[in-house]
Every structure is written in C-alpha cells, then in structure tokens.
Amino acid sequence: MILTGEQSARPIELATSEAGDDQIDVALTSIDRRLSRFANSELHQNTAESSAMLTVRVLLADGRLGTATTSSLAESDIRQSVRLARFAANSASSLPGFAGHYSKPVDVTRANLFDDATAWLDPSEKARLLGDIFDEARSKNISFAGSLTDSCIAIATGNSSGVRRYAATTQCDASFIAVSGSNSGHATQTARRIGDLDLVQLSSEAVERAGRFSDRPRQFEGGPCVAIVEPAGIADLFEWINMITFSGQSFEEGSSLMHGKLGEQIFGSNVTIVDDAADPGFLPFPFDMEGLPKKRITVIDRGVATTPLVDYLYAGKLGLEATASAAGLGSDDHGSGLHLCLAAGSSSREEMIRGTERGVLVTRFHYVNGLLDPRTALMTGMTRDGTFLIEHGEITGRLPNLRWTQSISEAFSSVMDLSAARRAIGSSWNPIGGTLAPAVRFETWNFDPSR
C-alpha cells in the first residue's frame, strides 16, 4: 500500500537534515497500482505493483546541482543518496539564473482526493465485472481487449527551507477495444473514483464503434480534408505536443514551436489550452514535485502562445515565471503538463458531422510521432479502432486505418469547432493526471494518399 503522511515524513526529514550549507529538495512517490489487462475476452495479465521512489536533489550555493534516486527507504540508503547527489553536484556546472530553490511558506489547497471504494476494489469483484461484460459481448461474437487500472498514489515533497507537502489520491482508468471480425471500436476514460467510471457504458461505446457501418466498408483516396477527431485522438496528439512544444526543455533547445514566439498567435483564436490541476471537476492535485502550489496555467490563450511549462529552476534559467510544472526532480523535460485541458466549444459531435460535406471521423490515433519537424509540430501517425467517412452531413461508411502526416501548428490554426462535452483521458506515464479534451473539427487534415 502507499505511504501515509507520517511514513513519508521520516525519509524527507532525514534527507533534508543532511543539507548543511547546501539546499536539498526531496520528492517521494509511492504507488499501489492494480492493472488488469484483457485480450480475446480473457483476463491474461492481472497485476499489482507496490513501489516507492525517493529522489534527492542537492543544490550548492552557486547553483551546481545533482540528483540521486532510490527505491529503498532504509536510513543508510537515503544517506547514500544524499552523498551521491552531493558528489554529483560538486562535479556539475552552475545553473544560470539560480536564486535558490522554492521556499515560499504558502499553504496548498487541501481536498479529499482519495476514494476508499477505489483503493479497496476487490480483485474478484473486478474480475466478475469484466466477466459479465465479456459474456454479454460473446453472445454477439464480439471479444474485448483493454485494461482496467485502479491506483493509489501518495506524493510527498519537502526541502531544507521548510517546505513540506503530502497528498494521497486515487485514480482509475478503463480502456475497451471491442473486436468484431476485422473491425474494432475503442472507448476510454479516466477518473479519480471507480464509481465515476461506467464500465458497461464504455464497453457499449466500444461495441457500437466496432459495429458501426461494418457492412459498408469504403475506400478513401487520401489528401487534405475535414477531420473530426474524438477526445481520445486529441489526447494522443497532446502527449506529443506536451513533449515537443510545451516542455521547458524543448523551449530551451529551440525545437519548440513556441520558441521565440511568446505573445504571438500560433494557433487559431478558438484554441485555448491550459494546464489545470486545480479544476475540481477534472483530476485535481495540489502541488508539483518541487512543492509549488498548483494553479491554472494558460499555455495558449485564444491562439496566442503564453508560456511553456517549466520547473522552478528552469524558470529562473529562462527568465520566465514559474508554472509549477515539475513532473520530477531533475526530470529531462524540465516542465510538463500533467493536466492539459483544451477549452470546450459549443458544438456537438453530431452537429459537426451534420455540418461536414466531406470528411473523416477519427476515434483515435496510433503510434503518433512528432519528431519529423518539431518547429511546425509536424507529426505522423495512423488512425485506429474506428475511422469513418462523412459525406453530405452523415456517416456513410467505414474506412480502413489511415496514415496521416500533419503540421499540428496548421491544424490548430484551422479549427472549425469544438464540442461542449469533454472527456478525461488517461495516460500510462502520468499517474495523477491526464488530458481533458473535446471532439474537434479541423478544416484540413492531411491523410496520405491511399496506395
């Protein structure tokens, strides 16, 4: 199980007590994750992982720093981590703009983020829930693949300047792929509480997508056309945008689309993107891994680039305001959006379809890669688990999976409308957050010519 506040305090006190004339930051994450994977309507991987990881960062007065991480919370191993981090710091270069670590005595929001029903979900009950869903579909010759995860996460941070934080939360995530012959359909959602996930509804959504127009396969010649992308597809794009455009590291490297363009219009005026861990209706969490209180950060304001997401030390280095975006102490991205939200519009998916003369409806993407040309966020990928042709305002057929190559800068400059309804989509690398996305209709999306 996860560490309590009291259990987390001891390693943090121990590590910070070693500061001497230096500054020390500590981040301690403990996770208890139960993940049930299924395929061919069999529960083939039923796993539980209980882990703790403590990272120590030592900062010398001149801004040299080093980090060390250990999964052992034994006193000797914590002291050894401090020694390793200090040893590394002594060999390092000074961080430009260094003015010390975060030290403001600000209280963070306290909220009840922990759900007992999620934490104590019985494995047998979970298996029966899934078994019922599999049985129901089996009678229609449909099988399921997917996963159901329920996790407890505790994060504690502290530093030698007296900052102390602790929060425990739960998170659960369900993903269903319904497979019917050569067709498949997908549905997914993440939530803080297992009771907020309607597994039957999600599985039905996947079944509906697998069966939709299965008797009307169509071919598509490719080329630019209107695309309506469902929330799961938008979340796929945001995983890459986060890395190659919003992260502090990409901004500093110059590879980010935002580099040199702060204050400029880089997307359409109907596109606003925030990193919002404060929204109680999404997946709230009170602080980042350097202990800064989380707040709503506007990254793109009506198309205008506002700020990259940076950790505290990189904010100083780049001369930017801190955005409380440390996903780890010394993590490579130097700032990352764990709670990215694309602002909703006023449309609905059905209205978007009705307003489309010719286009493609995309359930989600597969194997997106955003490294083709990061300065325009040129990406490629495939569609997956439900791609449909729209003609004269209605879906008229089912398409095979399509390859596309698209500048995301151009795509988000041609957004026609966004849905009012949004869905929280999880990610395996992000245990406390996700993406909150509407469906989006793009005026132009470049599908590769069919061959």
Place this chain on the structure above:
Amino acid sequence: MSHSFDPTQLADLLRSLSRSGARYSDARATTTERQLVRVRNHRVDVISSTVDHAVGVRVLAGNGWGFASTSDARNHEALEITAQRALSLARASHLIGSPISFPDSDAVSASWASSYLIDPWSISLEMKIEYLLAAIEPIGTDPRIHQAVGEISSYRQQKLFVSSAGSIIHQTATEMGGGIEAHAMAGNDYQRRTYPNPFGGDYQARGWEFIEGLDLRGNASRIRDEAIALLDAPKAPAGTFDLVIGSSQLALQVHESCGHAAELDRALGYEVSLAGGSFLDPSMLGTFHYGSPGVTIVADATIAGSIGSFGFDDEGNKAQRFPLVERGIFVDFLTGRESAARIGRDASNATVRAESASRLPLIRMTNINLEPGTASLDEIIASTRNGIFIDTNKSWSIDDRRLNFQFGCEVGFAIENGRLGRLLKNPVYGGSTPSFWRSCDLVGDRASWQLWGLPNCGKGEPLQTMRVAHGAPAARFLGVEMR
C-alpha cells in the same frame, strides 16, 4: 544487491504458494543501478544516479495468472504479502479463465554475467564529464549551432530467478552507452545530427572501453558541419526511388517491422490493448514470403557484448539463436512457454523478459539481426543509377499490425549515376512491410554490418522499456516511396 537475496527465502515463498494451491510460481529479485552524465553547451547539464530494488512474484493458479511486486524488497513481511497478492490475483483471473497450458521445464542452477574490461563505475564522474566536454567542444564554434550535447550512461542489473520447478539463476548485466548531438537553427528550420545514434547514442554490454572506442570527439566536427549544411540543403524529393539504407536506420526498420511483428503474444492478440497485433499469424510459418531471398533475419540472444543478450530469460530458459526469416521465408516467432504451447509447441525459444522484477515478464526482442550479404556499400552505391542514401533515424511510426510504416531520417544524399551527390534534408520514406522487404535486392556485407543497442523498446502496461539490439548491414530497396 539482488545477489544478497537469499534464494532459499524466495524458494520458501514459492513453496508456500504451492501449498496454497498454485500450479506454478516464480520469483525474481532485481537491483538495477543507473548513472547518467549529460553535458550541454560546454556545461554539465545532468548528473543523476538511480538504484532500484524490486521483487516480483508470478503465480499460475487453476486457469488464472497473477503477478505482484514490491520495492520494499528487503522486508520479509512485504515479500509474503506480495506473494499472497499474486495468488489472490491469479485466483481472481481463474474466475473468468479458460484452460491454460503451461509446459513443465527442467530445474536450472546457473550463473551468467556480461563481461567488461573497465567497470563503468570505476571511472570517476570528473573523468566522464571531462571526456564529454572534450567530445562536444568542436561542435560549439558556429553561431548556427544552438545546442551541443553529449551523454554517457551506465547500467547494471543484478537478477535472481527462482521457480517452483526448482530453478535458481543469478545474472548480472553491465552496460554503457554514449553519444553526441549537434542542433543547428536558422529562421524556422531546426536540424539535428547525432553520433553514433540518436537518443543517447549507442549501447553495449561492455565497460568504459566501449565509450573510448566510440571516438565521440573524432566525429564532432563532422556532425556539426552536417547539421549546419542541412539548414541550406534541399528537402529530399518525394517520389519513387531506389533507396540505400544505412546500417543504423535499417536496424530500426528491422526492430519495428520484423521484431515486433514476430512476437507471438502480439500475433495471438494479447497486446491489442496497447501496441496492437501483427500481420503475421501461425498459419504463415514456413510458407509466407516475408522478404526477398537475400533477407535472413535471426534472433540471437547469445552475442557477447550486446545489450540484447542474456544467459536465461525470465522463465528460466537458456538463451538461444534461431532464424525468424530464412532466405525470405517467415519461419519462426519469438515465444514464451505459455504462448508456445498455444501453437502446439512444448518449449519456448526463451524470449520472455521484464525491465525489472517490478514488472510482469513479456515476450521481448533479443538481438534481432539482418544477416549480412555479399555486396560492399561502395558496390551498392556504384550500382545505383538514380537513388537516395539515408541513415540515422529521426522519426518512426507503424500501424497496429506492423504493416504500414513511415520513417524519417536525419540525413540523405542523392545517388546519381553510382555516386553519392548532394546532401538532402528531412528524408521520409514509407511502405508496407512485406512489399518493402521483398524489394530488397542487395544486402551489404559484413563490413557494413553493425550491432546497435536500443535501450528503450516500449511494450506492455504499465509500459516497460526493454534493452534490445539489432545488427544490420546497409541494403538497397527498389522502388521505395519517398514522401
């Protein structure tokens, strides 16, 4: 250290599981140490070290599998709780399970370790930093160079495997990686050249002698000049060309279009929830024309010094070498004990591994190698009238059945009348896996063949990054679509 684990303690846990009704169980204990030193623009950017302890227990009870792990690896009570959790998860899986065949295996007592001349941890941080700063020094002397980056990583994993069949296996892998990068910018263009490979460089199961042999500094000026030249180079043309692919990029092509496709769990649908399935299925064994007759691809977990090698997999089976594609014909999958049984075999070919004991072992690639042919790279280029030479991966994407792929590379050169010509930027090619490999008409010789370590192969939920490797020569492919 995992070697400080008492095998009898883990064996006792497994015996208690057997008494509680488990059909089979195994336990692994790992200690994984990592150190990363990165320099950027003449300064130290990152120095970090990680030590991760874990114990994982896998149980088959009735017709259900369960797995549980803990990082509280030296706490006996935590180990007992972990074993019981695995059993309880297996029993839950059994509630909705269907018959599982899991062939017996012989008990093995063995030790295995990779070898090195100079222990990565015997080299001081100061020396690694000094080496890297000297390596990138030639890169940063032009205003168009925005970033000069170098890194050296060290890795060691000690592993103890114990099974209810009586196996006790100790293994230690010691590995190093290193590389440099030059990032150039002008206007809205951004170009990067790396050596010897992107994403941290190349990796081998060797010590400091591997880093010294890379000659990072000796290649710094070249990648600087190429990164700058790419800013003014024309975009590689779209159209159909004869494509000569260098060893480094072809290694990734093997990884994505053959290695993953030949994983039997994918082919049987057991990875659909994340990465997808495979266009290969068991009915194709021995008959399917995967590639041209010049294409032979082997899985070889026995190559000394490679990060895709090991002594025994995480089911206790001895590492093997076997062909996946023989003279163009698809002949085998990568299998585990349970999946092998599903296609009627009584033994696996030993490819089941996990990134550490905290995660469930899965079918993973080992060293998946395209065997060399007979043509030299010079001969391949000389015999190409109108083509393009490309190398060093920049982007990668392939569909959920491993058919429709698209790769971008850092660099391209036009081939005109048998000679390498002008530099080309942003080369991107795509195709469909079998058509592509069937179009391979010339496979480079041993001199162009190189083994590339890839420490970040992603698979499974939660995502595991596995250390694998691929050997490939240069090769020519006819009529490939450039985009």
